[in-house]
Amino acid sequence: DAGVTQSPTHLIKTRGQQVTLRCSPKSGHDTVSWYQQALGQGPQFIFQYYEEEERQRGNFPDRFSGHQFPNYSSELNVNALLLGDSALYLCASSTFRGGELFFGEGSRLTVL
Amino acid sequence: EDQVTQSPEALRLQEGESSSLNCSYTVSGLRGLFWYRQDPGKGPEFLFTLYSAGEEKEKERLKATLTKKESFLHITAPKPEDSATYLCAVQARDNTDKLIFGTGTRLQVFP
Numbered sequence: 001d002a003g004v005t006q007s008p009t010h011l012i013k014t015r016g017q018q019v020t021l022r023c024s025p026k027s028g029h030d031t032v033s034w035y036q037q038a039l040g041q042g043p044q045f046i047f048q049y050y051e052e053e054e055r056q057r058g059n060f061p062d063r064f065s066g067h068q069f070p071n072y073s074s075e076l077n078v079n080a081l082l083l084g085d086s087a088l089y090l091c092a093s094s095t096f097r098g099g100e101l102f103f104g105e106g107s108r109l110t111v112l
Numbered sequence: 113e114d115q116v117t118q119s120p121e122a123l124r125l126q127e128g129e130s131s132s133l134n135c136s137y138t139v140s141g142l143r144g145l146f147w148y149r150q151d152p153g154k155g156p157e158f159l160f161t162l163y164s165a166g167e168e169k170e171k172e173r174l175k176a177t178l179t180k181k182e183s184f185l186h187i188t189a190p191k192p193e194d195s196a197t198y199l200c201a202v203q204a205r206d207n208t209d210k211l212i213f214g215t216g217t218r219l220q221v222f223p
Binding site: 031040108 | 116144146148153154155156157158161199201208209210211212213214215216
């Protein structure tokens with residue numbers, strides 16, 4: 001049983017560019033959440049997708065957007081990258097209003 | 113404001129030396145408290161969920177307990193492979209699923 005898978009694992013961008021990160025949820029899960037983890041910090045909630053709609057959003061600017069596909073996979077898009085966007089981006093899957101969140105290994109984004 | 117504070121920030125233990133990690137929280141109605149283990153450069157690995165004060169859960173050398181204000185992660189006779197950052201998170205009973213994380217406790221167990 002495959003867990004949560006994310007791609008790419010590492011990427012480097014320059015300021016002002018745009019990036020797309022991808023996530024496939026754990027089998028049987030229909031809800032995907034995205035978190036940003038800066039070095040030495042705990043993960044911060046970005047947003048959650050269920051039934052192809054953004055259901056909840058954390059305190060992140062509109063430069064952060066997402067999408068969920070009919071097969072429950074999801075994308076995170078970040079526009080106009082800033083140096084401060086450098087972080088580990090984590091995808092977590094669950095069942096809607098369910099219990100545990102299971103995380104992927106993350107995508108490490110470096111903005112130069 | 114919902115908040116999670118973990119202590120200590122870092123902990124060094126000799127192999128076999130038992131200890132506890134603390135997670136203090138303030139939340140407007142607790143739906144669940146989660147413990148995760150995170151290895152460097154990896155995603156958090158789920159350990160436990162606790163839902164009500166007095167609840168306890170165990171897994172190998174780890175035992176998690178919950179009160180109305182804090183949770184403890186007890187590590188009994190740790191081994192070097194237990195070295196990792198341990199994250200605590202709360203989920204509020206506010207009609208959202210988001211987890212609010214602490215900054216973690218970095219545990220090192222040396223032989």
